[in-house]
Amino acid sequence: MTEVAPFTGYVYPNETIIPWGVLIVLYPYLTGLVAGAFTVSSFYHVFGMQQFKPVARFALLTSLSMMLFVPTPLLLHLGHAERSYYSMITPHLTSAFAMFGFFAAFYTVILLLEVWFVFRADNVKRSLRSTGLARIFYRAVTLWSDDLSPRARAIDAKWLLILAIVGIPSAHGLHGYIGFVYGSLKARQWWESDLMPIIFLFSAIVSGIALLMVLYVLSCKLRRVLLDHACLKGLTYALWGFLMFTIMLEGLEFANLVYKGKEGIDMIMVYVQGPLFWRYFVLQFGLGALLPVMLMSIMIALNTRGRVFVFGSTISALLVLMSVLLMRWNVVIGGQEISKTGKGLLTYPMSFFGQESFMSALILLIAPFILLWVLTRLFPPWVDRSGGM
Amino acid sequence: MTDDKIKTERREFLCATGKTLASLGVIAAGGSLFAQGAEEETQTKAAKVSASFPTEDYDWTKHRWAYGIDATRCIGCLRCVEACKAENDVIGDANHFRTWVERYVYLEGDEHARVDSHSDPQNIAASGSEAKYRFDNRYKDEKVSKAFFVPKMCNHCEHPACVQVCPVGATFKTEDGVVLIDHEYCIGCRYCVQACPYGARFFIEEKGVSDKCTWCYHRITKGLDPACVEVCPTGTRIFGDLNDPSSPVSEFIKNNPIQVLKPESGNAPMCFYVGLDKDVS
CATH class of the missing domain: 3.30.70.20 (Alpha-Beta Plaits)
Incomplete structure (x- = not known):
């Protein structure tokens, strides 16, 4: 049973049930991680930036693991998940959401193909080397082709480049599109913004880079291999640059909202100074964005190296991951906590257990990492001594 | 309402009644002859009608x-x-409405209206149930300068x-x-x-x-x-x-x-x- 949201001031009676809950917070978060991780993979696979080679294949697997779970919060949220395919067979084209299924499916195919080509040579070698069930598995994965001739490898490389080039606009298009779903909704002033798709896109990139940093450092610890400092440094620089841009965009959006001061701004100001103050200004902006920018700036200025740099970068990345999750929360939940009456504020009552609850969101947030762990076991992405072939 | 309008309306009413009675008479006369066929047709119609608007x-x-x-x-x-x-x-609660009514009250000196409706805890308390809808009497001792209701x-x-x-x-x-x-x-x-x-x-x-x-x-x-x-x-x-x-x-x-x-x-x-x-x- 959905809980009734407590409110102050005057809200429309129907608003007291918040329509989009924590799962819809998770959905753009996961999609953002997909796009961001794909960006990191493209640094190497498209732009040929060699320092990202150690995480390039891992980034692809990360993107895939997240992508396969992107539809789950949506499906769990729907009142009739069994009807979800209606949006594919009878898409109502005036809706900003009608194309999501197609975009997501297209990008998933691109991602699967890219993963297949990237890991093809390794899988062929594994199929030749292994026995029993493992052999059958890898033979099936390679589609029973063991051609590793220079000509075949050249074809792989050509396809990889094409897929990566198509993949970049697909991954980012998918996420910009989700930003558009919110930004185009004129009924909610907190969402209605032309900058929303761009903000979603940049925050997606920073979240993906940050995730890769954390996972890379963690995996090196777990695998007990030496961390490639050039790679981590490259990721840190990328996070630093994109983060500054993201902060600027979000600041600009807020300034626009306040400066334009349209009807309803009074209640928005009450909201940002009251319930939103901690999770918007302090946590999302201060702790999650400005602090990591300062930390990374100091490390870059002082040319920090070694363990301190690894520690500083990882902390910065973790803070950014928290900040982007809070950004999704503050957008999705925040928008609904400001009443359409312009005269009241609601408080989202998140249930702990249930279909759309803290627990279901937590499970869906953890699940992609379990899948990622399985995938890295089946298809070791590492190019150092612990993986690769 | 003017006398002319009343006369017109009365004439229209009598006309419509006459037509209806005449139609009923025709239907009653022919009814027995076509009863069986009509019943079948009605059933077919009913099936079609329930299928769509x-x-x-x-x-x-x-x-x-x-x-x-x-x-x-x-x-x-x-x-x-x-x-x-x-x-x-x-649903008979205070959170699902196809239509609702908002109460706007300006007390003396107020620049903005005080607004409430059926989700308001005081109104729910006044009616005694979320499934009953009343506006409470919270302003009875106040000096109200303007008040009105707006159905939505x-x-x-x-x-x-x-x-x-x-x-x-x-x-x-x-x-x-x-x-x-x-x-x-x-x-x-x-x-x-x-x-x-x-x-x-x-x-x-x-x-x-x-x-x-x-x-x-x-x-x-x-x-x-x-x-x-x-x-x-x-x-x-x-x-x-x-x-x-x-x-x-x-x-x-x-x-x-x-x-x-x-x-x-x-x-x-x-x-x-x-x-x-x-x-x-």
Whole structure:
């Protein structure tokens, strides 16, 4: 049973049930991680930036693991998940959401193909080397082709480049599109913004880079291999640059909202100074964005190296991951906590257990990492001594 | 009402009664002869009718429904809310409404209205149940400078944002101007609930679909008024066909300076108001 949201001031009676809950917070978060991780993979696979080679294949697997779970919060949220395919067979084209299924499916195919080509040579070698069930598995994965001739490898490389080039606009298009779903909704002033798709896109990139940093450092610890400092440094620089841009965009959006001061701004100001103050200004902006920018700036200025740099970068990345999750929360939940009456504020009552609850969101947030762990076991992405072939 | 108008109406009434009686006579005479065939035909018709709207004896291209609300007449009795809940089997709580009434009160010295409605805990306490709707008497000892009620509902907009955003086309605008939801096709994404600037839509958790006012489409296609209009004791709620220049709503629009809610939304509402105040949103 959905809980009734407590409110102050005057809200429309129907608003007291918040329509989009924590799962819809998770959905753009996961999609953002997909796009961001794909960006990191493209640094190497498209732009040929060699320092990202150690995480390039891992980034692809990360993107895939997240992508396969992107539809789950949506499906769990729907009142009739069994009807979800209606949006594919009878898409109502005036809706900003009608194309999501197609975009997501297209990008998933691109991602699967890219993963297949990237890991093809390794899988062929594994199929030749292994026995029993493992052999059958890898033979099936390679589609029973063991051609590793220079000509075949050249074809792989050509396809990889094409897929990566198509993949970049697909991954980012998918996420910009989700930003558009919110930004185009004129009924909610907190969402209605032309900058929303761009903000979603940049925050997606920073979240993906940050995730890769954390996972890379963690995996090196777990695998007990030496961390490639050039790679981590490259990721840190990328996070630093994109983060500054993201902060600027979000600041600009807020300034626009306040400066334009349209009807309803009074209640928005009450909201940002009251319930939103901690999770918007302090946590999302201060702790999650400005602090990591300062930390990374100091490390870059002082040319920090070694363990301190690894520690500083990882902390910065973790803070950014928290900040982007809070950004999704503050957008999705925040928008609904400001009443359409312009005269009241609601408080989202998140249930702990249930279909759309803290627990279901937590499970869906953890699940992609379990899948990622399985995938890295089946298809070791590492190019150092612990993986690769 | 002028004497001429009364005479005209009486004449129309007698004419209509005469025609009806004559028709009944013909039907009664021929009825026995064709009873069997007619029964079969009725059954076929009934099967077709239940399959879809518009019904066979109702042509939706011939009507253009609209709604009028004279806020100056509303006394906040909430018979409309109760009738709507009963007629449309709307969840009997303080969080799901196809129509609701807002109370606006300015006490002496107030610059902005104090607004409340049925989700207000004090009103729920006053009625004794979430399923009963009353406005409490909280201002009885205050000096009220201005007070009025504003009934609200789906505005059945000309350009409905809710219809625009539905990803599967489960919600749609009928030929006769009513925004409906196909509960058999709604996937329950609640995008329409977000998109409605008037808070007119809600989600039925038990059924997993969105819901809202239909202007009692099941009644108006049979020539009846919506339940809320039917029960309104003060003539606050007015309904009719814009294609008929003498319909109550056409007269209402013709004879009053009318307003709509949130015109800036671009939705072009088809609920027309008289007596709105600056603080009504």
